[in-house]
Amino acid sequence: MRRDPMISRFAAGQLSPARRASDLERLRDRRYDVLIIGGGVTGVGAALDAAARGLSVALVEARDLASGTSSRSSKLIHGGLRYLEQLEFGLVHEALRERGLLATRLAPHLVRPLPILVPLTASPGPLGSAERAWHRTYYGAGVALYDAFAGVVGRSVGRGMPMHRHLSKTMARRLFPSLREDVLAGAIRYYDGQVDDARYVTTMARTAASLGAAIVPSVRVVDLVRDAREVTGVRARDEETGQEFEIAARTVVAATGVWSDDISALLGDVRPGLRVRASKGVHLVVPRSAISGDAGLILRTATSVLFVLPWGGHWIIGTTDTDWQLDRAHPAASARDIAYLLNQVNHWLDRPLSTSDIEGVYAGLRPLLSGEDEQTSKLSREHAVVEPMLGLMLVAGGKYTTYRVMAADVIDRAARRLGPDVPQSHTDQLPLLGADGYGPLWNRRADVARRHGLSVGAVEHLLERYGSLSLELLALIDADPALGQPVHGAPEYLAAEIAYAASHEGALHLEDVLTRRTRISIETTHRGVDSSAHTARLMGTVLGWDDEVRDREVQHYLARVAAERESQRMPDDLTADAARLGAPEVRGGLRDWSGSSRGARRTEPDWSESVPGA
Numbered sequence: 005m006r007r008d009p010m011i012s013r014f015a016a017g018q019l020s021p022a023r024r025a026s027d028l029e030r031l032r033d034r035r036y037d038v039l040i041i042g043g044g045v046t047g048v049g050a051a052l053d054a055a056a057r058g059l060s061v062a063l064v065e066a067r068d069l070a071s072g073t074s075s076r077s078s079k080l081i082h083g084g085l086r087y088l089e090q091l092e093f094g095l096v097h098e099a100l101r102e103r104g105l106l107a108t109r110l111a112p113h114l115v116r117p118l119p120i121l122v123p124l125t126a127s128p129g130p131l132g133s134a135e136r137a138w139h140r141t142y143y144g145a146g147v148a149l150y151d152a153f154a155g156v157v158g159r160s161v162g163r164g165m166p167m168h169r170h171l172s173k174t175m176a177r178r179l180f181p182s183l184r185e186d187v188l189a190g191a192i193r194y195y196d197g198q199v200d201d202a203r204y205v206t207t208m209a210r211t212a213a214s215l216g217a218a219i220v221p222s223v224r225v226v227d228l229v230r231d232a233r234e235v236t237g238v239r240a241r242d243e244e245t246g247q248e249f250e251i252a253a254r255t256v257v258a259a260t261g262v263w264s265d266d267i268s269a270l271l272g273d274v275r276p277g278l279r280v281r282a283s284k285g286v287h288l289v290v291p292r293s294a295i296s297g298d299a300g301l302i303l304r305t306a307t308s309v310l311f312v313l314p315w316g317g318h319w320i321i322g323t324t325d326t327d328w329q330l331d332r333a334h335p336a337a338s339a340r341d342i343a344y345l346l347n348q349v350n351h352w353l354d355r356p357l358s359t360s361d362i363e364g365v366y367a368g369l370r371p372l373l374s375g376e377d378e379q380t381s382k383l384s385r386e387h388a389v390v391e392p393m394l395g396l397m398l399v400a401g402g403k404y405t406t407y408r409v410m411a412a413d414v415i416d417r418a419a420r421r422l423g424p425d426v427p428q429s430h431t432d433q434l435p436l437l438g439a440d441g442y443g444p445l446w447n448r449r450a451d452v453a454r455r456h457g458l459s460v461g462a463v464e465h466l467l468e469r470y471g472s473l474s475l476e477l478l479a480l481i482d483a484d485p486a487l488g489q490p491v492h493g494a495p496e497y498l499a500a501e502i503a504y505a506a507s508h509e510g511a512l513h514l515e516d517v518l519t520r521r522t523r524i525s526i527e528t529t530h531r532g533v534d535s536s537a538h539t540a541r542l543m544g545t546v547l548g549w550d551d552e553v554r555d556r557e558v559q560h561y562l563a564r565v566a567a568e569r570e571s572q573r574m575p576d577d578l579t580a581d582a583a584r585l586g587a588p589e590v591r592g593g594l595r596d597w598s599g600s601s602r603g604a605r606r607t608e609p610d611w612s613e614s615v616p617g618a
Contacts, residue, residue, distance in 0.1 A: 014476060017214030017437050019510030021547060027062075027218040028242060031251045036062045036218075038418055039238065039253035041225050041267070043067075044074035045201070045404055047259035048209045048219075049411030049431075055215035056434055057415065057427045062251065063212070064223040064240055067333075067591055068516045070205035072261060074404070075520050076368025078287065078311050078322055081106055081115050081197030081405050085147070085302070095386055099405045106405075107164030107197050110435055113442040113471030114207065117165050118198040118313065119299040121180055122147065123352065126173075126189040147194045165195035180297035184354045193299060198313070201404060202520040203469055204436075206509050211436045221510055222591055228256070228270050228396070235395035243591040244512065255418040257397045261371040262332050264400045268392065277390035280400050281374035282332060284577075286341040287322030289364035289526045294357060295319050303352060310348050317496065318363065318527055321349050328369055328577070333589075336571040336580035337367040364526025365572055373401040389414045395421070408432070438471025445472055456481060458488060462498065469501075477504050491542075493534030494524045502539050506546035513590045514540055514557040515564060531565045563587040 038054045040047050043065025051063040065071070083100035106115040147168045169192070176191035177183055183191075213219045222243040229237040229250055237252040258267045261280070268276035292314065301312040313320045324341050342365065350356040373388055387402030387410045399414040412429035419426035445452065446467055453463040456478050466474040480500045481488040487500035505511040505521035517539055518532040519525040524539075525532040532539075540554040549557070567587035574580040 013211075013214045013437060014473065016216075017210035018508050019210055019213055019219060020507055023213070024220060024510065024512075027220050028223075030218050031062055031064070031220060031223070031240070032249050034060070035237075035252040035254065036060045037253070037422055038062075038255050038257060038415070039064070039251055040257045040259060041238065042259035042261065042263075043069045043205070043209070043219075043221055044072055044259065044261060045070070045205050045208070045407040046261075046399060046402065046410050046414075047257075048205050048212060049407045050257055050259055050399070050414055051217045051219065052208055052212040052215070052434070053408075053411045053415045053429050053431050054418070055212050055217040056431055057419070057429065059415075059422065059426065061212070061217040062253070063209075063217060063219050064225060064238075064251070065221045066224040066243070068221050068512070068520060069209050069219075069510060070202040070520055072333075073285070073368030073370060074205050075202035076285070076287070076366050077201045077404050078285075079198055079201055079313065079315065079320060080118075080311070081199050083196070083405070084403065085194070085196075095403075095406075098409060099403060102405050102408060103197050104164045105408070105432055106199075109439075110408075110432075111199075111204065111207070111439055113438050113467065114204050114436070114469075115164075115197045115199045116468075117195045119166075119179075119193055119195055120311075120313075121171070121176060121191040121193050121299050121301050123176065123183060123187075123191045123301060123303065124189045126187055147192050165197065168192060168194035179299050180301065182296040182353050182355065183301075184352055187352060198315075200469065200523070206521065207436050207438060207470075207473075209510065210508075211434070214437060219510065222512055224592075228267075230393075233394060235393055241592075246592065253395075255395055255397065255421055257399065257414055257418060259399050259414070261400065262369045264371065264398055267396075267398065271392055271396075274392050276392045276398060278388050278398060278400055279374045280371045282328045282335075282369040283372055284326050284328035284335050284341075284367055284369055285323035286337040286345065286365065286367045287320055288342065288345050288362055289315070289366075290319050290321065290357060290361045291363060292317045292319060294355075294361045295353065301352065303348065305348050310345070312349055312352075316527075321345055321357075325370075326577075330577060330581040331585060332369060334584050335367040335369050336568075336574075336577070336584040337365045338574050338576055338580035339572060340576055341367070342572060363529050364523075364531060365568070366526050371400050387413070389417050391417060438473040441472035442467065445474065452478070456488075457485070462488075465496070466498070466501075476508065477501065480504060487542075491522075491524065491535050492538035493530060494522070494528055494532075496527065497522050497524060499538075499542055502542040503546055506543045511543070512547070514543065514561045515590060517543060518561065525565070531569070533562060533565055536561050557590070560588070560590045 037059040038061050040051050040063040047063060051061050054061045081103050083096045083103055171191045171193055173188055173190045209219045224241050224243055225238045226241055227239040228235050229239060235256050237250055239250050241248045260267055262282040264280040300314060303310040308325045311322060328335055346357055389399045391397050397414050397417050399410055402410045408431055449463045450460050453460045466477055477500045487503055489499050491497045491499055501522060502517055505517045509521055511517045511521050524535050536558045540557050544554045564587045567584050571580040571583040574583050
């Protein structure tokens with residue numbers, strides 16, 4: 005379905021309840037050129053790529069857009085400075101090109117430069133001076149090479165980031181006063197991009213929808229449909245009603261991340277051609293007041309690196325990198341994970357952090373292309389596209405930053421089946437919704453604030469999250485001034501953002517809004533509990549919830565938070581996983597559709613999104 009030229013891109017990209025209902029009917033009634041399984045950054049990127057080429061496209065997601073690690077990354081758009089040490093020059097070059105595109109052309113409203121310090125260690129003793137000189141030379145050469153790569157790609161797409169700079173100990177502590185004076189010899193400052201990963205995926209999904217793609221969350225694939233040895237579609241279930249139906253497609257693309265092996269299992273004795281392992285990454289969120297600094301940090305650990313990154317009024321600290329073989333839908337952070345992160349970061353801070361400083365914790369899984377015995381921290385972040393059976397493509401691996409390359413690769417593969425007339429990918433020229441007009445709006449933000457009766461800070465907040473789509477939220481506030489008030493318990497967010505998530509961004513449940521459309525679940529010490537009733541009322545007005553549904557949504561969310569808190573007190577992965585599974589799924593969890601008790605854990609695969617390593 006192509007967009008009616010009489011309808012604006014904003015309107016055509018609206019993921020409203022009515023749009024979901026009409027798209028569900030389209031799924032049943034037509035045959036698509038490309039059907040994508042998985043609503044993470046790679047799956048949604050593939051939907052956008054295919055729709056931009058003029059193909060008929062549908063995407064289904066078992067839960068919510070970006071509900072896997074595409075909402076649980078380190079929030080960086082980066083070239084992978086540490087991959088230079090592993091001599092993965094091609095991966096770094098590719099990622100830096102994508103970083104430049106995102107920051108300058110495709111999503112300047114969502115990707116912005118972030119200064120990051122590489123601290124240099126103070127070494128005591130007679131050999132200290134030589135060691136300090138070696139560290140500065142070694143890390144300086146690495147950062148210089150990183151900038152050189154960025155400069156090469158910047159000739160065609162724009163750098164998007166400033167150059168690096170060497171800092172003395174005094175200058176480093178002026179920029180980051182919380183660094184311990186006794187362990188610091190100086191620093192090197194470089195830049196990478198920062199992004200709200202879930203918001204990016206949602207915006208890209210709306211951009212794909214604006215080009216005619218059917219984007220339908222809460223639809224779970226339960227089987228493949230085959231004609232002899234060719235995949236011709238899938239059997240799916242609407243998780244909101246329990247109804248099952250078939251979706252016909254000329255090509256099926258599985259962008260399912262850590263669930264890739266489950267798709268492969270449906271092929272019987274056919275070898276899939278790739279294998280994926282899950283690596284768990286845990287992040288902590290602490291208030292900005294807990295650490296004094298105006299830049300991020302990248303710190304070397306025994307097994308990987310640790311980031312300490314400013315995030316609005318907060319800091320993000322992460323990540324771990326450990327093998328995970330338990331529940332993939334809800335990877336759990338244990339007390340051991342939290343203690344590890346605190347121990348690592350406290351080595352560098354003049355005021356140690358404790359568990360009492362933690363506002364939020366989140367964990368995600370990276371899908372790593374796997375051999376047999378590698379440690380997860382050593383596995384490559386490169387991606388692969390395979391066609392294990394006619395009509396079925398699998399794409400896995402990769403990094404969040406290079407999602408667009410992964411998406412173009414898999415749609416190129418699909419295009420070979422669809423005929424010679426399919427155009428080449430041109431998503432490198434296609435700004436996401438909200439990018440057009442963002443610059444002029446930002447320059448006029450004070451005037452915009454006056455005209456709509458908001459503070460300049462509130463308008464800046466909207467522009468940095470929605471770009472020129474902020475005009476739609478401002479229209480909601482003009483129509484109902486109550487929507488210009490803060491969300492209860494979360495003063496950083498406006499009530500309009502909650503209503504907008506339900507009316508324009510495909511949010512169907514309370515947790516969709518509190519954990520992904522906003523970050524209230526990790527940015528408040530109450531983890532969104534104090535905001536849940538107000539948020540449910542705002543969503544319910546849009547989605548037509550009665551008192552019973554509102555109460556059920558709130559109770560489910562409270563159970564989810566309680567289970568997560570309990571898991572974070574458990575000593576190891578096994579006990580943390582068991583505690584996290586104490587909360588039932590909101591999607592389908594209250595329907596008894598297998599003869600089991602209401603809210604019981606499902607045992608079938610959760611083929612959600614592609615979850616590239618961040």
